[in-house]
Amino acid sequence: MFALIVQRLIISIPVLLGVLLIGFLLLQVVPTDPAIILAGPTASQAEIEAIRQQLGLDRPLWEQFGLYLLRVLQFDLGRSMISNRPVLDELEATLGPTFELMLACLVWAIPVGIALGTQAARQRGQWTDRVIMAFSVAGVSMPIFVVGLLLIQYVGGAGLLPFQGRGGPLWTGAGLLHVVLPALTLGAVFIGPVARMTRTSVLETLGADYVRTARAKGASERRVVLRHALRNALIPVVTLIGLQIGFLLGGAVVTETMYSWPGVGRMAVGAISSSDFPVAQGAIMVLAVSFIAINLVVDVFYGYLDPRIGQR
């Protein structure tokens, strides 16, 4: 198991470098000159030049990237060009809320998705299956902002649940209440894929030899499904969840914007549209790193579910 983790970590390094490079290049070619923004509206050409030198913007690109990497390794992500706050502080303040939102979303969406998928597989071809599958396809096809708009309008508007911002940490009553609608919105587009994958996968395992053996030995249907089929069926589901986290991070950008949730996604949107390079780079990096980290965990979990993978 340990070897697997180390191996995956090593594989992640080039991916991480690639992410940093793309994030760096993308914001290098932005037409707005960061020096002009930093210098402020009343600066002279000489002042702008001075700032450019100070930032190292006059050096060749690869050298700038090297310096950027060095700074990142020392956890120095610079300061925001707009608010002058250290980027690390900004990230610290926004990462928590984003993870809270993701967690709240996953906590309900994964069990519900798996339960629905399993149920659909057990009742394959019957109306339960049809209804569940129809809903999951509809969920996948619904733009996330439509879900959000509807929930805000009809649930929030009726005064049932709060819909603006965060109420505090998740373990407080207000914090929990505030996260319900954003988590529902984000989860609504997440359940579909999970349910579908579970259904397919459970169907496959239900036909497998060991399940047949278990049945032949007289195990109850409930036991067959829960103990034998589901456990093995979960492997592809876990992979899918890992991959879907990327989409979820994207969905979080929209959800956070709609619910004024103070997370990384909303900060990134603001930073990119206002050419706040250090913040944008920091946010992109952190989101990408979380994605890589989550998939690392998924891989390890995978090895746990299916020991053969770990040994390979």
Add this chain to the structure above:
Amino acid sequence: MTDAILAEADARALEALRRKNSIIRRLLRDPPATLALAFLVLILLGALLAPWIVPYDPFANSMRLRLKAPGFVGPDGALYLLGTDAQGRDILSRILYGLRATIGIGAIAVLCGGGLGVLIGTLAAYYRRLDTPLMRFIDVLLSFPSILFGLALAAVLGPGLFSLCVALSIAAIPTIARVARGAATVVMQQDYMEAGRALGLGDGALIWRYLLLNCGSTILIYATLQLGQSILLGSVLSFLGLGAQPPFAELGSMTADGRKFLQAFPHVATIPALTIFFIVLAFNVLGDALRDALDPKLRQ
């Protein structure tokens, strides 16, 4: 002996063709899929014929006729079937023009991004030593939330249809590349690839003639599903404000523009939003049906 194996390969290809026919037949027996197909044909026709069938100029504003409900009849007796938007433009006409943009952007994304994805996927499967670097590259792409990527691109290129197309294309690469690689790896293990190589066929011919043609149907199915996803992502990016610029009509930006009137004049946002929903739904239902039809294990 190699001849025999190649003959078998051709026979397989023929069989695949026959299977395709049976897939279409099976598809037509599946009511939701048929409905989805019919809906998509209708939508495509509407998009193609938009300039000839729109009731009004989709760009002509009239501030005195703004935000009228569906079924509104103007002072001159003109009927606005789906009402008017915040600029007093006919929503039906804008939806028809918007379809062209929305579907067009999705299609371009799937063609460009999907094409690149297929190239990467098959190359990775064919040349083993390229596998790791190419797939790591795909991992890098996957690590970027596509929405952020789109936003960053918009910051670079300026918001507009071009950056939208680029962002969606890049977002489409990883999925298709993975599917193509998976399918191609299976084909690579077939005897006829070995035989073809033994016969002295070049890499290009092998990839084109055997690899791609045999993966074709799988890739096509995922491309159908991806088209739905691309349209969805495009609408989200437009919603965040980096899509079409005024007065251009595009379903995502129409929803975004109309959303502030959701309480008072819900039709302005809901009509384009529902249109997006149904198009994506149709693509998904169709893609699913195709996939089920292809995978005999899940049939029955």
Add this chain to the structure above:
Amino acid sequence: MLRPTCLATALLAAMVAGTPVLAQKTVTIVREIDTDRYDPHRSTARSNAEVMYMVGDTLVNLDFDMKTLVPGLAKSWTTSADGLVYTFKLRDDVSFCSGKKMTAQDVVATYERWQAPETKGLVKWRMGDLDKVVAVDDYTVEYRLKKPFSELLYQMTQYFHTIINVDQVKQLGADYGVKPFDGTGPFCMQSWTPRDETVLLKHANYKWGPSIYKNTTAQVDRVVWKVVPEENTRVTALQSNQADVSQYVPYWALKDLMANKQLSVSRAENYFWTFFIGFKIDRELMTDLRVRKAINLAVDQKAITEAVTFGFAEAANTYLMPSVLDFNGKVDKAMYGEKSVGEANRLLDEAGWKRGGDGFRYKDGKKLAPVLYGISGFFKEVAEAVQGDLRKVGIDLQVQLFDATVAWGKLATQEFDAFGMSFPYVSAGDALNLYFRSTNTPTPNRMNWKDPETDKLLDEGSTALSADVRAAAYGKVQQKVHDAAVWIPLYHEPLHVVTGSKLKPVRAHGNYGCGLYKGLGLEFK
């Protein structure tokens, strides 16, 4: 079936537990965007002003009529006959939130910091041509000018003149404007989470509020300024009591909000905030006066205003709001007021712009397609409407909108033909000096209006020692730019403050566009 019930029970429990006692004493104000920083000298954002007025004080305050000056930190003031020296007597009972006592030294230090080049302070012209500020004794300061500045006392009511604690500037260094601001206002800043919320607590020792309020101390314990970018969300929040106050309510919702018996809506009596489109008059497409006039005639302000603001704003046919100080009522309003597509077409034909096959106008192979820059958000609808009107006379307006933070940089360039803008002002002089001085190119004089006579008249107005001279000089400038059609005035925006059911109705102010001003009107029922 067990699961949903469990969930509901848990939610209900959380709901009961989650109604904190604190909520009773907290006023939640929702607004659209956050500020870039909390520093009176380094940000011109209205979001900065809103909080600065609550956590800080100025020497002079402005009454609800936006004309009467009332004492603030200064008990009284006198002006020398030559208009060069203003002497302020300060209150001696004022202290900062940090507990430090405020004296004349703080006033001196405040202006020294604003003037210092390393501060990179903005809008320094709002100080006038300041020589220096001198502390005569602990509670007397002299404000010494090099040239008379008739606007000075009005400018002093703007939040840029907030008295700061300079010790904090030294102590925080680069973090000044980022960490909570130390001021003398009715509230103290407790925390700021950018893009999310700013939390203010009642300033316990505060008793020096301006006499325009019934209470001179804060009546609520805690104020939270919450950033809610979505219009719908803000409206729903007010309707469902999740927010208590907001001035950022969309026009489409105003009628419903006014009809809602739970809420109260107050409209600022005298509010000066005008939307316009300016032309860069030295750009090739814009040099011809006939083209600029034609555009003005083609744009139907009345219809646009009626539609976009649901009839709540007043269509503009002058550059400034008629009730503003030194307004010139004699300018010819016809050009801006009456829409005439026929006359616009005639002028464009006469100027040599002929219609092409696509319906748009061309001259020497060049298309009449001016580029308009603006700030995304609300202006989009206005820009689109103008675009639609111009289409009808064969002008293909290219609209390019930018996010607010980037827009200011873009608007300082010479790449566009026209720009959309809205701005607050306290007097005609305030507005005219800002936009029409040749020294203010390229920004905020983005029209590139460089006219020696205008400059002379503006000098005359701003150094005038009598109100008549000042009004006459500013009146001439208004006539001049009006005739040159350098803007399309669009409409004068109203300001509405909506108050929720927990609070007593708040009277809307409007200084620098801030409806709550000092926040002393916030009070529970």
